[in-house]
Each structure stands twice: as C-alpha cells, then as structure tokens.
Amino acid sequence: MNIDDLRFDDRGLITCVVQQHDTGEVLMVAWMSRESVRLTLETGTTWFWSRSRQELWNKGATSGNMQRVIELRADCDADTLLALVDSPGPACHTGNRTCFFNALEAE
Amino acid sequence: MNIDDLRFDDRGLITCVVQQHDTGEVLMVAWMSRESVRLTLETGTTWFWSRSRQELWNKGATSGNMQRVIELRADCDADTLLALVDSPGPACHTGNRTCFFNALEAE
Numbered sequence: 001m002n003i004d005d006l007r008f009d010d011r012g013l014i015t016c017v018v019q020q021h022d023t024g025e026v027l028m029v030a031w032m033s034r035e036s037v038r039l040t041l042e043t044g045t046t047w048f049w050s051r052s053r054q055e056l057w058n059k060g061a062t063s064g065n066m067q068r069v070i071e072l073r074a075d076c077d078a079d080t081l082l083a084l085v086d087s088p089g090p091a092c093h094t095g096n097r098t099c100f101f102n103a104l105e106a107e
Numbered sequence: 108m109n110i111d112d113l114r115f116d117d118r119g120l121i122t123c124v125v126q127q128h129d130t131g132e133v134l135m136v137a138w139m140s141r142e143s144v145r146l147t148l149e150t151g152t153t154w155f156w157s158r159s160r161q162e163l164w165n166k167g168a169t170s171g172n173m174q175r176v177i178e179l180r181a182d183c184d185a186d187t188l189l190a191l192v193d194s195p196g197p198a199c200h201t202g203n204r205t206c207f208f209n210a211l212e213a214e
Contacts, residue, residue, distance in 0.1 A: 001209040017124050024131020029187045041213040075206035080136045082207040099182035100189040102108040106148040
C-alpha cells in the first residue's frame with residue numbers, strides 16, 4: 001500500500017495515531033496531510049498538519065523530542081494511519097509522556 | 108474529567124482509538140457521538156457512531172466479538188478518546204485481529 005491508496009477526508013487530512021513501538025503506549029493522535037505523509041516516509045520522522053496554525057509541523061523539531069518512525073501502517077479502509085515510533089521524550093505539549101493521561105468518569 | 112468536558116467536532120463526533128489493554132495492540136479507530144460515549148461508560152462495552160449507516164453501533168453485538176472496556180481516557184485537549192479494552196476476538200471486519208495490517212511503503 002502506498003500514499004495513493006490512502007483516503008484523505010474532504011479537508012485533505014487523515015487521522016494518525018502515534019504509538020511507541022516497543023512499549024505500546026499510545027502517545028498522541030494528530031492529523032496528516034498528503035504532504036506530511038510524504039515527508040514522514042521520506043525523512044523517517046513524524047510530520048503533521050496543524051489545523052490551528054494551518055501549517056506543516058515536524059514534531060519535536062523545536063523541543064528536540066523528535067519521533068523516529070519505525071513503521072507507518074494504514075487501517076483496513078485506508079482512512080486512518082498508525083505510526084509506530086521511537087519517541088525518547090514526552091509527546092504531549094504538557095510535558096506528559098502521552099497525551100492520554102485523563103481518565104473519563106461516568107457522570 | 109467527564110463527558111461534559113469533551114470537545115465534540117462540528118458533527119458532534121469524537122475520534123476513539125481502541126487498544127487491547129494488556130498487549131497494547133491498537134485494534135481500530137472509530138467515531139463516538141455523545142450518546143455512544145454515554146452508553147460505553149454505562150454498559151462497559153464499546154458503542155460507536157456509524158457515519159455510513161448514521162446509527163449507534165454496539166461493537167460485536169452481532170458477531171459476538173464485544174469489547175469490554177477497562178478504561179476510557181481523553182487526551183490533553185479533550186478531543187480524542189482512547190478506549191482500553193479486552194477484545195477476545197478479531198476487531199476488524201476482515202477477520203484480522205487489528206484493522207492496522209497494511210504497511211505503508213514509500214512511493
């Protein structure tokens with residue numbers, strides 16, 4: 001499967017789940033454009049599309065917490081990606097290892 | 108954090124990543140509406156919103172491959188969910204254990 005098989009949404013974006021390859025931790029979920037998928041495959045580091053800033057974003061380029069991509073996978077209907085990465089530092093902008101640190105409680 | 112803290116998108120939906128709680132396998136990604144989040148918390152099994160069928164969907168209710176929810180987490184900006192589940196059977200409609208069985212190759 002390659003980039004031409006992917007189904008981007010009407011904004012030209014696809015959801016990407018980022019997982020630490022060895023521990024299995026789900027670190028974050030972000031959006032990729034076609035160009036960010038291409039850059040991720042080409043550079044071996046994660047590139048996303050920031051909807052708020054409307055720009056490409058090489059994760060960790062400023063903080064130093066880059067994510068090295070071990071494998072990029074697509075799901076069965078090719079509209080979601082899973083990036084298996086090695087992320088030595090925190091993935092969350094809060095400084096947490098993962099963005100998923102809040103348990104949801106019943107009301 | 109509870110359901111009122113979640114940020115649903117303009118369609119009233121939120122992305123949910125489903126992960127096997129002990130092995131760390133990412134099984135699937137699907138959409139939840141407010142009502143499906145509520146049912147997931149209430150019943151302890153995963154409920155999603157099917158965009159194609161425009162209806163609530165209790166995963167595995169027909170196949171018997173229900174997903175028992177161990178914990179539901181929200182990410183740092185409360186617009187994505189992570190469901191830690193026990194899913195004894197295949198999660199993918201293709202019969203695969205996980206929907207993410209396609210590696211993406213560079214062009």
